[in-house]
Amino acid sequence: MFAYIVRRLALMLVTLFGISIIIFVLLRIVPGNIVDILFDAAGFVDPADKANLEKELGLSDPIVVQYFRWIGGLLQGDLGYSYVSEKPALQEILPRIPITARLAGLALLFSASIGIPLGVISAVHQGTKLDYALRIVSLSGLSLPSFWLGLLILMASVSLFGMMPIFNPNPKTWTEAFAIYAVPAMAVGFRSAALTMRITRSSMLEILRQDFIRTARAKGASEASVNYRHALKNAILPVITVIGIEAAFLIGGLIVTETVFNIPGVARFLVEALRWRDYPIVQNLVMLIAVVVVFANFTVDMLYAVIDPRIRYGD
Amino acid sequence: MRSVQTLVAAALLLLPAYDVASAAEPKQGGILRIYHRDSPGGASIHEGATFSINAPFMPVFNNLVMFDQSKAQNSADTLVPDLAESWAWSSDNKKLTFKLKQGVKWHDGKPFTSADVKCTFDMVMGKSEQKFRQNPRKSWYNEVNDVTTNGDFEASFNLKRPQPALLSLLASGYTPVYPCHVSPGDMRTKPTGTGPFKFVEFKANESIKLTKNTDYFKKGLPHLDGIEFTIITNRSTAILGFVAGKFDVTFPTHITIPLLKDVKSQSPNAVCVVEPTNVSTNIIVNSSSPPFDNVDVRRAMALALDRKAFISILFEGQGDIGGTMLPAPGGLWAMPKEMLEQIPGYGPDINANREGAKKLMQKAGYGPDKHLAVKVATRNIGEYRDPAVILIDQLKSIYIDAELDVVDTAQWFPKVARKDYMLGLNLTGNAVDDPDQSFYENYSCGSERNYTNYCNKEIEKLFDQQSQETDVAKRKKMVWDIDKKLQEDVARPIIFHARAGTCWQPYVKGVTIMVNSSYNGYRYEDVWMDK
Numbered sequence: 001m002f003a004y005i006v007r008r009l010a011l012m013l014v015t016l017f018g019i020s021i022i023i024f025v026l027l028r029i030v031p032g033n034i035v036d037i038l039f040d041a042a043g044f045v046d047p048a049d050k051a052n053l054e055k056e057l058g059l060s061d062p063i064v065v066q067y068f069r070w071i072g073g074l075l076q077g078d079l080g081y082s083y084v085s086e087k088p089a090l091q092e093i094l095p096r097i098p099i100t101a102r103l104a105g106l107a108l109l110f111s112a113s114i115g116i117p118l119g120v121i122s123a124v125h126q127g128t129k130l131d132y133a134l135r136i137v138s139l140s141g142l143s144l145p146s147f148w149l150g151l152l153i154l155m156a157s158v159s160l161f162g163m164m165p166i167f168n169p170n171p172k173t174w175t176e177a178f179a180i181y182a183v184p185a186m187a188v189g190f191r192s193a194a195l196t197m198r199i200t201r202s203s204m205l206e207i208l209r210q211d212f213i214r215t216a217r218a219k220g221a222s223e224a225s226v227n228y229r230h231a232l233k234n235a236i237l238p239v240i241t242v243i244g245i246e247a248a249f250l251i252g253g254l255i256v257t258e259t260v261f262n263i264p265g266v267a268r269f270l271v272e273a274l275r276w277r278d279y280p281i282v283q284n285l286v287m288l289i290a291v292v293v294v295f296a297n298f299t300v301d302m303l304y305a306v307i308d309p310r311i312r313y314g315d
Numbered sequence: 316m317r318s319v320q321t322l323v324a325a326a327l328l329l330l331p332a333y334d335v336a337s338a339a340e341p342k343q344g345g346i347l348r349i350y351h352r353d354s355p356g357g358a359s360i361h362e363g364a365t366f367s368i369n370a371p372f373m374p375v376f377n378n379l380v381m382f383d384q385s386k387a388q389n390s391a392d393t394l395v396p397d398l399a400e401s402w403a404w405s406s407d408n409k410k411l412t413f414k415l416k417q418g419v420k421w422h423d424g425k426p427f428t429s430a431d432v433k434c435t436f437d438m439v440m441g442k443s444e445q446k447f448r449q450n451p452r453k454s455w456y457n458e459v460n461d462v463t464t465n466g467d468f469e470a471s472f473n474l475k476r477p478q479p480a481l482l483s484l485l486a487s488g489y490t491p492v493y494p495c496h497v498s499p500g501d502m503r504t505k506p507t508g509t510g511p512f513k514f515v516e517f518k519a520n521e522s523i524k525l526t527k528n529t530d531y532f533k534k535g536l537p538h539l540d541g542i543e544f545t546i547i548t549n550r551s552t553a554i555l556g557f558v559a560g561k562f563d564v565t566f567p568t569h570i571t572i573p574l575l576k577d578v579k580s581q582s583p584n585a586v587c588v589v590e591p592t593n594v595s596t597n598i599i600v601n602s603s604s605p606p607f608d609n610v611d612v613r614r615a616m617a618l619a620l621d622r623k624a625f626i627s628i629l630f631e632g633q634g635d636i637g638g639t640m641l642p643a644p645g646g647l648w649a650m651p652k653e654m655l656e657q658i659p660g661y662g663p664d665i666n667a668n669r670e671g672a673k674k675l676m677q678k679a680g681y682g683p684d685k686h687l688a689v690k691v692a693t694r695n696i697g698e699y700r701d702p703a704v705i706l707i708d709q710l711k712s713i714y715i716d717a718e719l720d721v722v723d724t725a726q727w728f729p730k731v732a733r734k735d736y737m738l739g740l741n742l743t744g745n746a747v748d749d750p751d752q753s754f755y756e757n758y759s760c761g762s763e764r765n766y767t768n769y770c771n772k773e774i775e776k777l778f779d780q781q782s783q784e785t786d787v788a789k790r791k792k793m794v795w796d797i798d799k800k801l802q803e804d805v806a807r808p809i810i811f812h813a814r815a816g817t818c819w820q821p822y823v824k825g826v827t828i829m830v831n832s833s834y835n836g837y838r839y840e841d842v843w844m845d846k
Contacts, residue, residue: 030725031723031725031726031729032723032724032725032726032729033725036725036726036728036729037724037725038356038448038449039449039728046450046453046763049448049449049450052446053448053449056448082519084356084357084519085357085504085517085519086357086500086503086504087504092519151551151552154551154552154555155555157559158555158558158559158581159581162559162560163559164555164556164559164561166547166552166556166561169521259548259549259552260549260551260552261552262545262546262547262549262552262556264518264520264521268520268548269519269520272354272519272520272548275724276356277725
């Protein structure tokens with residue numbers, strides 16, 4: 001097991017190195033850089049000024065030099081300076097991470113706490129009106145884009161309650177503090193909850209038909225015990241895999257949700273940075289996301305072994 | 316008895332007047348909350364070319380002179396002193412001297428002197444050692460030889476030739492005076508000014524905060540304790556925020572005409588105005604390569620335009636048709652309607668215009684059996700894309716099959732600069748409603764913003780003549796002739812001049828939206844809140 005973990009960690013490092021090259025190269029392939037954008041906004045191009053600015057930002061250096069400058073800095077904890085704000089990239093990124101982490105965590109919590117129980121209920125009551133109703137809810141969750149749902153929530157809040165749950169860095173009450181995270185988390189987590197529910201349902205249906213479930217019932221176990229202790233425990237593996245994948249996909253949903261709810265998190269910041277071709281911000285943020293995804297996958301793999309004792313990672 | 320009744324009646328009559336008078340007395344305090352449409356690239360107005368920078372940072376600074384913030388139309392008649400106490404032209408109109416106010420301090424406590432004026436304009440003219448990263452309005456001062464000082468409180472602009480428009484350029488929101496002792500880099504991130512509000516913080520994509528300058532040299536101003544701009548890039552969220560009362564003012568001219576109806580229906584007490592933005596939507600034509608190197612094809616295209624259709628579709632009729640200069644009544648230099656309608660393509664009979672266009676196309680070798688295929692390039696932004704689609708539809712009527720080519724912002728200017736387009740749909744904003752700014756920037760031979768490289772030496776001479784003319788009435792006539800010629804030459808066909816809405820809550824007082832510029836009305840020193 002230990003050797004496996006070490007091997008996985010080594011593989012993670014190689015993966016991250018590969019990702020760093022892909023991020024760096026892709027970013028440079030995208031046409032235009034910050035200098036083009038700045039001068040486009042000004043509608044004025046003095047080639048000498050443009051060349052000076054490219055030199056000042058290090059954009060005129062060969063791409064290999066730029067790459068090693070970035071990686072070298074990254075290894076020493078120096079993420080460089082944002083081209084736009086001219087502040088250290090770390091100073092720009094760090095305060096935004098807890099905001100997005102809180103939002104993503106709440107969204108995943110919402111997704112699991114709603115999706116799993118409803119999936120179980122739907123499977124247990126297969127073919128009933130309740131099952132159909134829950135399937136319609138899950139289908140709508142998969143069909144409604146989170147930005148649209150977010151806008152609907154905002155419009156409803158304004159017209160019904162005369163308030164708006166958009167971000168406020170200094171909430172006055174705990175309800176406001178809760179609302180500014182919980183409402184967008186629900187908007188972004190709804191799709192994920194729907195997916196979790198569907199996966200839980202199908203996995204549960206498969207497990208509920210197994211012999212050991214019949215045996216448990218024959219032994220006189222209660223329905224709750226059969227469904228949650230025996231069936232769900234065995235059905236949860238694919239659900240965890242999906243939640244792990246969803247954690248990675250969540251960032252895509254967060255981009256629009258953070259924009260709609262005006263949350264100054266990492267996801268929205270990444271889009272803005274991309275718009276400005278603010279390479280130091282984009283490179284480091286995408287790298288950070290890659291690290292999170294790689295670690296999420298690693299954690300899911302490790303969780304398999306914890307949840308299902310039959311799974312053993314050999315040496 | 317009768318006298319008592321008269322007295323009561325008189326008192327009742329006076330009561331509303333008293334109410335108005337007391338209501339007009341500005342109240343002190345409060346933080347004005349405005350949403351901002353996007354995160355500006357920096358805080359340095361001199362390095363910016365969008366009013367996304369002016370709106371939040373103009374309150375930090377002062378100019379030498381400015382346009383009266385309570386008058387909606389910017390003109391030479393509405394110029395008022397700011398850092399200058401007075402100004403005077405020399406007898407040959409080649410030297411403009413400002414007497415400066417004394418006792419003015421920068422926000423860091425250092426005194427403001429004429430050296431700061433010289434520093435600022437030396438840097439703008441590219442004559443100082445310290446350089447801006449970008450300097451988009453350097454060409455405004457092409458006719459200025461140098462800036463000289465006489466003691467600490469007098470500065471003079473020495474011109475190569477008379478240029479009466481210089482005062483208007485100096486009054487623009489784009490022309491604040493910077494401190495000598497602060498580097499351009501610091502001005503981009505932590506601007507220091509003399510203005511009514513001090514810079515507190517700028518969090519990219521989040522907020523901009525300003526606080527009252529208690530040491531402001533204009534006594535009794537500002538009325539507000541501060542201003543907070545919340546950056547909200549999603550227009551729907553921003554407008555919903557205003558409707559929900561989270562903001563006191565919308566971002567200036569940010570509300571489109573169709574959206575204005577929603578705002579008014581959901582927030583009936585809001586005060587909303589619709590004003591011209593002095594941004595024209597126009598066509599840039601690549602006349603250096605086929606098919607638009609053929610003047611007949613260019614003229615046919617100009618004749619095919621149904622400008623009213625653009626305005627009714629995009630602005631529900633609330634837009635303006637004109638030439639290069641902003642149309643009246645907002646614009647000061649627009650040619651009269653009768654003159655405008657004489658220009659090919661501007662006449663009211665669209666069908667007749669298009670018949671003429673078809674003949675020109677046939678002369679150029681195109682017709683019902685041989686359509687001309689072109690691409691209309693434009694930026695991937697709604698304000699650009701939407702009129703481009705209408706343009707494509709209108710061109711169909713004269714045998715031109717156009718295809719939309721949307722271009723990312725980062726690629727727009729490089730594409731235009733390397734002439735990699737046939738037709739482009741472009742927006743041109745004017746910071747000052749003055750022909751010097753518009754003509755030299757957009758049509759002068761070799762100007763960086765003359766995207767189409769239009770160059771007509773005869774017209775160039777006329778630019779210089781109008782620029783030196785001090786008699787406004789005479790200058791106006793010269794400007795009309797030039798504008799007419801530019802349209803006849805299809806130099807950059809103007810489709811329409813946009814209008815947009817701004818709203819504020821009824822308790823916000825002293826907001827004036829300028830009718831002939833979106834760049835000059837954000838000092839906010841007179842704004843107050845009646846609550």
